[in-house]
Every structure is written in structure tokens, then in C-alpha cells.
Amino acid sequence: MSERSLRGTQLGSRSLESEAGVEPAPRQLIEYVCEDGHRFTVPFSVEADIPATWDSGTHGIGERVGIEKPEEEEGKHVRTHWDMLLERRSFEELEVLLDERLKIRRGELPPQV
Structure with missing residues (x-):
């Protein structure tokens, strides 16, 4: 079997296909500028x-050169606990519950089941 192998061709790491006749997709170069003035271009498909x-x-x-600054998108409000x-209880109800629980913790009231 080793007699029939192709030695030195590096078949596992190189492609034997040529790029002849292959046409890349049309591209456009878009320019961006950083806050420090650094300019760079990025190729994008048309x-x-x-x-x-x-x-x-x-x-x-x-930021992209030649367009107005994008408007800030308003993020979704995250509801906390x-x-x-x-939404379920009023602030006064919560104060009553807190006072009741504190009295239980202090031993002033028997625990409720």
C-alpha cells in the first residue's frame, strides 16, 4: 500500500484546484473612521x-463615513423583581408584610404556616 501513495505531494494540506475561471462576487469598499481619526476600509458584497x-x-x-449618525435605539426596559x-402589591401592603416577617424573626409572633 505504501508503494502506491503519492509521496511529497502534501495532498492533505493543498488543493489541486486552480482559480482559473473563478470570478469573485462584486464588492464595494466602505470607509469607516474611529474617534481617534484612524480611517479604514472594509470590503462588502454589493x-x-x-x-x-x-x-x-x-x-x-x-463609524461609517458619509452617512448621518444613526439614532440610538431605545432598549427594552428590563423588569426587575x-x-x-x-405590580402585585402596593407599597403599604409590602410594609405590613415586612413588619410582620420581622416580628416573626425576632420571636415576637409565632411562625405562620
């Missing part, structure tokens, strides 16, 4: 949705 910001990798986040609790 059909791609172009983001307003892009991370340069070394200088931070760059306290918010959900206030």
Missing part, C-alpha cells in the same frame, strides 16, 4: 446590508 459601525480591531469602533412585586 448586496450586503452595510452596518453603520464596524470594529477596526485595533483602534476601536469606527421589584417592578413585578409592585
Whole structure:
């Protein structure tokens, strides 16, 4: 079997296909600028949705040149445990419950089941 192997061709690491006749997809170069003035370009497909910001990798986040600054998207309000609790009970009810639980912890009232 070892007589029939192709020695020295590195078949596992190199492709024997050529790039003849292969045409890459049409691209456009989009320019971004960082806060420190660093300018860089990123190639995108002509059909791609172009983001307003892009991370340069070394200088931070760059904003796209030639467009207005994107509006800040209003994030979804995250409901906390306290918010959900206030939806079910009033603040006065919570004060009464807290006082009752503190008296139980202090031993002033017997524990409720």
C-alpha cells in the first residue's frame, strides 16, 4: 500500500484546484473612521446590508463615513423583581408584610404556616 501513495505531494494540506475561471462576487469598499481619526476600509458584497459601525480591531469602533449618525435605539426596559412585586402589591401592603416577617424573626409572633 505504501508503494502506491503519492509521496511529497502534501495532498492533505493543498488543493489541486486552480482559480482559473473563478470570478469573485462584486464588492464595494466602505470607509469607516474611529474617534481617534484612524480611517479604514472594509470590503462588502454589493448586496450586503452595510452596518453603520464596524470594529477596526485595533483602534476601536469606527463609524461609517458619509452617512448621518444613526439614532440610538431605545432598549427594552428590563423588569426587575421589584417592578413585578409592585405590580402585585402596593407599597403599604409590602410594609405590613415586612413588619410582620420581622416580628416573626425576632420571636415576637409565632411562625405562620
